[in-house]
Amino acid sequence: MAKKSAEYQAVARKDLTYRQWIWKEMKRNWAAYLMILPYVLIFTTFTVVPVLLSIVISFTDFNMLQMPNPVGLENYINLFFADDVFLTACTNTLIFAVIVGPVSYLMSFLVAWFINELSPRIRSIVTLIFYAPAISGQVYTIWGVLFDADSTGWVNATLLELGLISEPKTWFQDADWVMPLCIVVALWTSLGTSFLSFIAGLQGVDRSLYEAGAVDGVKNRWQELWYITLPSMKPQLMFGAIMAITSSFGFGGVVTALAGFPSVDYAAHTIMHHLEDYGGQRYEIGYSSTIAVVLFAIMIGANMVVKKVISKVGS
Amino acid sequence: MARLRTRKHKVVLSRSAGGDVGITILLTLLGIFMVLPMVYVISQSLKPLDELWMYPPRFLVSQPTLNNFKDLFVLMNDSWVPFSRYIFNTLLTSIAGTFGHLFLASMAAYALAKIKFPGGKTIFKTIRTSLMFHSTVTAVTSFIIMSALHMIDTYWAIIVPAWGYTLGLYLMKQFMDSAVPDTVLESARLDGASELRTYWTIAMPMVKPAWLTLIIYSFQNLWNAGASIYIYSEQFKSFNYAIGQITAGGIKRQGASAAATVLMMAVPILVFIITQSNIIETMGSSGMKD
Known part of the structure; x- marks a missing residue:
């Protein structure tokens, strides 16, 4: 019919x-x-x-007040050749993205994989523990209290007590420490949607494939992971990667809340902050749009690379 | 041939004990890292004043009190705009934004998943691509558009964009692809039911986990929304923003600040506990196929 x-x-x-x-x-x-x-x-x-x-x-000099004039590539040329802060922001963004993206992705996957064989009740408790920081709004500000610049801050006090430091460190106001700390906080909040997607994906892998794999000579859990588990959940891996990239490029809010805006010596200044600076504060909309376009290009590029990498999984 | 043994009714490969121990240790360490700051914020919110200022500071509270929560409510009553107004704002935008989103996104998801029509695939691919962009990147141009539509400084500036939240549509469409069999829809159509009717009476009841997920995601976003660049009148601002203003009052308010954080995080966490299994079920079809 x-x-x-x-x-x-x-x-x-x-x-x-x-x-x-x-x-x-x-x-x-x-x-x-x-x-x-x-x-x-x-x-x-x-x-x-x-x-x-x-x-x-991005090809104009729009500033919200006057009619925009076309300026050709001027904004782009200024951005790349005359704006030192942008280069700092680019470097910081790439460091953030290259560390936070893959690490949070791996962490999400490994935790989901580790808890996959636990009983459903324990699994749901562990899921809650790992997922809670991602959904609890501004709870990450507690890191600012833990790492208070004063000797009354818990981390400073503990380190002083142990004799590891002789005077309190200023942590989020210290150009050497602000980046690593923000990365840690970002990782702490990063087990979000992709984590849940991985948990569900692992639950959905066909059990009989494992039996068939054992017959075909799969020897340990790592081989099982590479040859059976990962290939059967490629769609989830792809979705998780996109979520991870989006959030690793876009978490300026965490830095602003903990390190202030702008951060000390621009040490944790990201492209997102640069965009906010020109768009939200200086009203140089043309220039800020140029920054946004560059950010779009970087995100699309990152997604294309990741797509290529994931298509190689299990081969 | 590898050895097989059964564990809890399912066949698994022989696992090395070393691997099991290693994984347990790693998972425990990560778990401690995740949970300690949460414990600290709860402990801070329960500390009496002298413990908040104790030197050396203690991680855990020794004499818990609810004074910080009382202080928080006192501070709330002092605010210039009555606090109930902020709560009303957040509830109104959360509810209107969430239900509008659920209705519009699921209707579009149904058409994209279950009706083949020219352009459907392209539209879905465009929406999927936008998952890559963080909304703050377009904040400035969105501002221009909203002012052209006279939406700035009204509730609409929060509510209407929430209707177009892309992750919700994506998850709903993917779930409908796998959970709603075409044959059922086909027979409804043969019986003369319109597409709108088929969507509402047949497809929607089959995707309950997905709409719960949509509600939770949208609600979480709107509940956690702080200061918005689209709103400047005090009487339209959100609960989260107002709490932030109270607690930004310096170190004197550390206790009240921790209490506020605990109150704010309790809501999404409770909601997640109740709906976890539905969300995971929805995520089962979240994968991207090409």
């Missing part, structure tokens, strides 16, 4: 030009367009248009 109707459609399509056929299909499915319309309108207005607008504005 189904085959017959497919044949019928194929014949019908042959009689029409491609354009006529599309038009007919569109008319037949008018209900579908109606159903996606409200969502797509909002998505376009608040996601697609802002992105396109950023690209257009």
Whole structure:
């Protein structure tokens, strides 16, 4: 029956030009367009248009007050060749992203994998413990209290007591310490959506594959992981990677809350902060849009690299 | 041929004891790292004044008291805009944003997952690509658009963008792909049911875990929303923002600040405890296939 109707459609399509056929299909499915319309309108207005607008504005000197003038590539040239703070921000962002992205990704996966064989009740408790920091809003500010710059801060007091330091360190106000500490805090909040996705993916791996694998000579849990588990959950690995990249490039908020804005000597200044600086405070919208476009390009590039890497898993 | 043994009714490979021990140790260490700051913030919120100022400071509270929570409520009553207004703002935006999102996103997800129409795939791919972008990148241009739409400094500036939250649509579409069989929809269509009716009466009841997940994610985002660049009138600002203002009053308010943090985090954590199994079920189909 189904085959017959497919044949019928194929014949019908042959009689029409491609354009006529599309038009007919569109008319037949008018209900579908109606159903996606409200969502797509909002998505376009608040996601697609802002992105396109950023690209257009990045070639102008728009400042919210005067009519924008086209300036060609001037913003881009200034950004890359005349803005030292941007280069610092780029370096910091890359350090953050290169450490936080992969480490949080691996941590999410390993924890999900370790708890996969536990009983459901224990598994759900462990899941809660690891996931809680990611959903608890601004709870990460507690790190600022733990690492208080004063000797009354718990970390300073403990280190002083143990004789490891002779005077209190200023931690989040110390250019040497602010980056590593922010990275630790970022990792602490990073077991989020991808973590849950991995837990679910591992639960969904077909058990009989493991038995078949054992028969085929899989010897230990690492081989099992590489040859069976990882290949069967590639879609989750891909989704998790995108989530990890997005959050590792976009967590300026943690730094601002703990280290202030701008951070000491720009030591933890990221591209996100640079964008906020020019867009939200100096109203140089043209220039800030240029920063946004560069950030888009970096994110897309990172996603393409990761896609390539994941497609190699299990081979 | 490798040795097989059974553990809890399922066949697993022989595991080395060394590996088991190593994994347990690693997991415990990571668990301690995750849980200690949480314990500290709860302990801080229960410390009486003299313990907050004790030197050397103690990690755990020894004589717990609820005074910090009382202080917090006193501070709340002192605020210029009545505190109930902030709570009302957060509740209003959370509820309106979440339910609008659930309805619009699931309707679009149904059409994208279950109806084949020209352009559907391209639209879904575009939405999926936008998962890569953090919304703060477009904050400035969104501001321009919202001011053109006269939405700045109204509740709409928070509510309407929340309707278009992309992760929700993505998860719903993926879940519908796997949880709603085409045959059931086909027979409903043969019976003459409209697409809208099929969506509402047949598909939606089958994807309960997904809509719970959508509600939780959207609610979490809106509940945790602090100061927004789109709102500047004090009477429209969120609960989270107001709490932040109270606790930003310097070190004198450390106790009240910890109490506020505990109150704010209790809500999403409780919600997650109740809905965990549904969220995990939804995540089972979150994978990206190509």
